Amino acid sequence: MNIFFIGAGNCTEIILEKMQNCIKKAYLLDYDVEKINFLKEKFHFCIESDFFISDDIDFYVECASVEAVKKYTENIIRNNKNIIILSSGAFSDFDFRNNVENILKNSRSQIFIPSGAIGGIDIINSLKDEINSITIETRKPPLSFNMINTKEELIFYGTAEEAIKNYPKNINVAITLSMAVESFDKVKVKIISDPKIIKNIHKIFIDSKAGKYEIKIENNPSNNPKTSLMAPLSVVGFLKKFNNSIKVGV
Numbered sequence: 275m276n277i278f279f280i281g282a283g284n285c286t287e288i289i290l291e292k293m294q295n296c297i298k299k300a301y302l303l304d305y306d307v308e309k310i311n312f313l314k315e316k317f318h319f320c321i322e323s324d325f326f327i328s329d330d331i332d333f334y335v336e337c338a339s340v341e342a343v344k345k346y347t348e349n350i351i352r353n354n355k356n357i358i359i360l361s362s363g364a365f366s367d368f369d370f371r372n373n374v375e376n377i378l379k380n381s382r383s384q385i386f387i388p389s390g391a392i393g394g395i396d397i398i399n400s401l402k403d404e405i406n407s408i409t410i411e412t413r414k415p416p417l418s419f420n421m422i423n424t425k426e427e428l429i430f431y432g433t434a435e436e437a438i439k440n441y442p443k444n445i446n447v448a449i450t451l452s453m454a455v456e457s458f459d460k461v462k463v464k465i466i467s468d469p470k471i472i473k474n475i476h477k478i479f480i481d482s483k484a485g486k487y488e489i490k491i492e493n494n495p496s497n498n499p500k501t502s503l504m505a506p507l508s509v510v511g512f513l514k515k516f517n518n519s520i521k522v523g524v
């Protein structure tokens with residue numbers, strides 16, 4: 275499999291590590307050359323690259339930033355290529371979302387938004403219109419927010435759209451939930467900076483006509499304290515099962 279990675283940071287390193295037996299060529303794009311050089315040293319199949327489109331590439335994988343998603347997605351889907359997007363926060367921008375949806379009407383591309391650092395998307399996919407409200411409470415150590423508070427602090431309460439504007443590297447999960455439920459009004463977000471914890475904890479509360487659901491996720495952080503290890507692992511899980519004939523949990 276040949277993969278073009280947008281972003282050569284923490285998540286890309288974890289995906290490369292876990293997929294090294296399945297990847298033939300990994301093209302790396304990053305404006306930080308040191309990150310690229312580090313990964314080239316570590317994995318012989320990595321190639322530094324400017325952005326390009328080619329039939330040689332099986333998947334584009336974005337592990338960079340909301341800004342990078344906005345910069346590269348249009349070109350990828352106009353050229354009928356598939357992309358996996360971790361910085362799902364980009365979809366909180368109505369104009370971007372609308373443009374992407376219009377292009378996809380005449381494209382063979384598929385955009386895959388992995389469950390990332392959370393779970394419960396299967397419940398939302400099943401219930402959809404039955405859902406009244408979703409709340410996500412995200413609790414991370416102060417370092418994730420570049421804070422040094424010594425007492426627990428509620429640093430945000432509001433909509434998913436406002437949350438990602440304020441915390442673009444910490445709360446993509448709220449936009450993933452909004453995309454799953456196809457509504458940007460139903461998801462409310464609480465963000466807490468908590469000095470007592472060392473994990474990234476997400477609690478998701480779903481109130482629906484079919485029942486009530488509470489999901490608690492206690493993620494170990496990766497080398498980037500903002501990012502839970504499960505986020506890149508969700509991309510690995512997706513890539514490994516993409517070609518399976520039996521798909522579980524769809």
Ligand SMILES: NC(=O)C1=CN([C@@H]2O[C@H](COP(=O)(O)OP(=O)(O)OC[C@H]3O[C@@H](n4cnc5c(N)ncnc54)[C@H](O)[C@@H]3O)[C@@H](O)[C@H]2O)C=CC1
Pocket residue numbers: 280281282283284285286303304305306309337338339340341342345360361362389390391392442443444446447450498500501502505
């Ligand atoms: N959907 C989810 O559940 C989650 C999403 N994320 C998101 O995944 C993304 C990657 O996370 P990490 O690997 O931990 O971050 P990281 O900061 O370690 O790596 C990102 C890399 O992308 C590069 N980059 C950013 N914008 C770029 C651009 N426009 N052009 C070229 N290079 C660019 C940076 O220089 C950096 O090397 C982040 O946006 C993060 O917020 C993280 C955790 C969970």
Ligand SMILES: O=C([O-])CC(=O)C(=O)O
Pocket residue numbers: 391442443444445446447448474493500501502503505
């Ligand atoms: O990794 C996490 O726990 C969540 C995260 O950073 C995000 O959604 O952007």
